[in-house]
Structures are given as structure tokens and as C-alpha cells.
Amino acid sequence: QVQLQQSGPGLVKPSQTLSLTCAISGDSVSSNSAAWNWIRQSPSRGLEWLGRTYYRSKWYNDYAVSVKSRITINPDTSKNQFSLQLNSVTPEDTAVYYCAKGNWKYWFDPWGQGTLVTVSS
Amino acid sequence: QSALTQPASVSGSPGQSITISCTGTSSDVGGYNYVSWYQQHPGKAPKLMIYEVSNRPSGVSNRFSGSKSGNTASLTISGLQAEDEADYYCSSYTSSSTYVVFGGGTKLTVL
Numbered sequence: 001q002v003q004l005q006q007s008g009p010g011l012v013k014p015s016q017t018l019s020l021t022c023a024i025s026g027d028s029v030s031s032n033s034a035a036w037n038w039i040r041q042s043p044s045r046g047l048e049w050l051g052r053t054y055y056r057s058k059w060y061n062d063y064a065v066s067v068k069s070r071i072t073i074n075p076d077t078s079k080n081q082f083s084l085q086l087n088s089v090t091p092e093d094t095a096v097y098y099c100a101k102g103n104w105k106y107w108f109d110p111w112g113q114g115t116l117v118t119v120s121s
Numbered sequence: 122q123s124a125l126t127q128p129a130s131v132s133g134s135p136g137q138s139i140t141i142s143c144t145g146t147s148s149d150v151g152g153y154n155y156v157s158w159y160q161q162h163p164g165k166a167p168k169l170m171i172y173e174v175s176n177r178p179s180g181v182s183n184r185f186s187g188s189k190s191g192n193t194a195s196l197t198i199s200g201l202q203a204e205d206e207a208d209y210y211c212s213s214y215t216s217s218s219t220y221v222v223f224g225g226g227t228k229l230t231v232l
Contacts, residue, residue: 046225047167064218064220065218105155105172105214106214110166111168112166114165
């Protein structure tokens, strides 16, 4: 049974970098059949897919156009986890951030518990 | 504005059936059988209820079913129970550079 445990700060100042980590149990970040995703949810934007990392003989990343210039998702094979970094945040980036396991059929299961990140000075 | 259109709310009495629609375009819902549905209770993470239009994950009640016609997908819940009261979201693969789009969510009230 796959479980995802998120960690990271809940408050980030404008213009700084949002950083979250998602620890995986019951699966491997290096799995050849999985993709590891970040999704956020806010009242104004609803659910928004941000990006993913996956391993197919080498590491790949895909990012949503809306955040492509500011986002980095990295795997950490030594700790079996993956991370999200979102640079130059503004109050518009305030949201609940989720990590989720995905695949090539584009459904997500399971999801992490969610982290409310508030961007405020 | 979400890419997929869902009704803001639906309601039904215990034991009844309800259907939630999810309308997209030929670039997403209509073009691929990659529609999924998620249930979200307040303060909780979304939970997968239906994948690839009509498949139920292990552990999800057979009261939940999915279908698709043209650019519209549907989630039907039969034999409504109080515990079904939640928000429901559809999602689809899209051929745009966004990869995945979500609906705006439907609040289900069990009367």
C-alpha cells in the first residue's frame, strides 16, 4: 500500500522560494511505471496540476505552462522522496499543495495529506 | 475558470441516485478515455473513485459508476448514503501542454 507523507513550511514570504517534500513508502521514486506529481488547490484556481518527475532509464520532468519558469521537481533516490520548489512566489501561490502518485493513464492515487502554504509577509 | 465544466451543486435523498456531469472538449474528455473522478471531504485530500472513465479502484463501492458520451463524462452514485456528502471533481488528460485538467468541483448534499 503506497503512502505519501508531505513536509515543509506553511508560510513563505513574497518573492522567496516555496519548498515541499513528499516521502514515499510502499513504492519507489525510481519505479518505471509511476510518475510523481505535485498538484495544488485554491479557491480562486481550483485544482491545478503543477508538474511531475518520473524515471524511464533516465529522469524526466514535465511542468505546467503556468509555472514552468518558476518550478523544479526533483527526485531523491537516497531518501525515496521527491520535492517541489516554486520560486518567486506571490500571494497568488497561496494554496493547499498535494503530492500524488500518477501513471501514464493520468489518474492520481494516492495523494499526500496536503500542506497549506500561505504566501504573506 | 476551470477547463472542465461541472455543476456547482447537486442534491439527493438517501437511497436515491444522482449524476454529476463533466463537460470538456475533443481535446480532453472527448478525445481520450482518461477521465477520472475524485471525492473530497472537507479538510481531506482527494480520493480516487473512478479511473479511465468507468473503472473502480479496489475498495470503492459499486454504488459509484462512470460513463462518457462525446465530450461529457458522468459520475453516477446510486443508493445515496450520508457519507457520500462531499465535493466531487473530474479530471482528464488534455492534448494541450497542460497535460491534465480538472473540473471546478460539484458539492453533493445528501438531504
